[in-house]
Amino acid sequence: MRIPPLLRRPRWVAWGISLFLLLLTACASPQNTFGGQGDQARTILGLYWLLIGAALFVGVSVIALLLYAFFRFRERPGAGEPKEVHGNTALEFAWFLIPTIIVLIVAIPSWRTVFRFGQAPPPNALQVQVVGHQWWWEFRYLDYKGADGNPLVSGNELYLPVGRPVALTLRSADVIHSFWVPRLAGKADANPGVTTRLTFTPLETGTYYGQCAEFCGLSHALMRFRVKVLPAEEFERWVQSRQAYTLPPLAGEAEKGWQVFQARGCNACHTIDGTNARGIIGPNLTGIASRDGVAAMALPNTPEDLARWLRNPPAVKAGSKMPNLNLTDEEISALVAFLATLK
Ligand code: HEC
Ligand SMILES: [Cu+2]
The missing domain is CATH 2.60.40.420 (Cupredoxins -  blue copper proteins)
Known part of the structure; x- marks a missing residue:
């Protein structure tokens, strides 16, 4: 069998395979519109496939007709001048009708989806x-x-x-x-x-x-x-x-951290349910210890990363509305111990 010229270059093949694998990695992303784990995402995904289907149908048909015309009507020796035609009612009717049908096939479900999700929410929502x-x-x-x-x-x-x-x-x-x-x-x-x-x-x-x-x-x-x-x-x-949230029993470092929390004015910006910390400038910190990340998931929720955040928030998130409070290392480790108790 003859090997096509492109495949005779191993480097190109390697590039092709790597590029394909790279594309595949996009499929596993946690922020994936192809997931469909909500009714709305699932319906939009259905519309997406319908649109891709319609576009593929149009694209493939046009290219196929074009290729057919190229080869069927190409110049042949001794064929003479091509015949001139002026209009063809059946053809013109067809290329008005087919696109209209395609547009309707795409438009009606899209329309219905827009209205379905624009409705007032059900009473049990x-x-x-x-x-x-x-x-x-x-x-x-x-x-x-x-x-x-x-x-x-x-x-x-x-x-x-x-x-x-x-x-x-x-x-x-x-x-x-x-x-x-x-x-x-x-x-x-x-x-x-x-x-x-x-x-x-x-x-x-x-x-x-x-x-x-x-x-x-x-x-x-x-x-x-x-x-x-x-x-x-x-x-x-x-x-x-x-x-029913209340502070867990505190001792040692965690106890000291709760003192620092109040002394350093954290409670002016943050709420912890069931305590006198009632600030609303920053996120509610109740249950912060069981959160996946800190600072709107900018950092993972580990003691080291929490300490990094407290040491200098704007260094982690440029422009952060939580200022650098110039906390000492002791204050930071006490705060980290305290926050770890907020499950
Ligand atoms: C001037 C208001 C203000 C003060 C004072 C303040 N914070 Fe914040 N804090 C914020 C804001 C705003 C954010 C959100 C920042 C962001 O994610 O962009 C935040 C975020 C946080 C987060 C991450 C929360 C989450 O949901 O990921 C923690 C933890 C935190 N602050 C702890 C503290 C501690 C401890 C103190 C006291 C030493 C403190 N903050 C003082 C405003 C403040
Ligand atoms: Cu935003």
């Missing part, structure tokens, strides 16, 4: 208010009141029960942000002064990665979050534990 901040996310569970009578709040991690529709109302405390969890739903802008809505149903339990999808300043790329979709009972347990 969980109501959560999402507030975008430079550069972190606040989630307020309007259906559940904490011990102080205000809605429960979580920072940078949204907890949802699986299979129940969730009605998000979004706004921003400063500039325009965009809430996006590719595996669950489409994007929704969070604007200052205007409320937008996003309703979807998470279909599978798991941890889903989200990301601000609208440029919102220096640390926009570090404005990430996670959605934890839990079995219904586990979600209820989370709500109950949050409603």
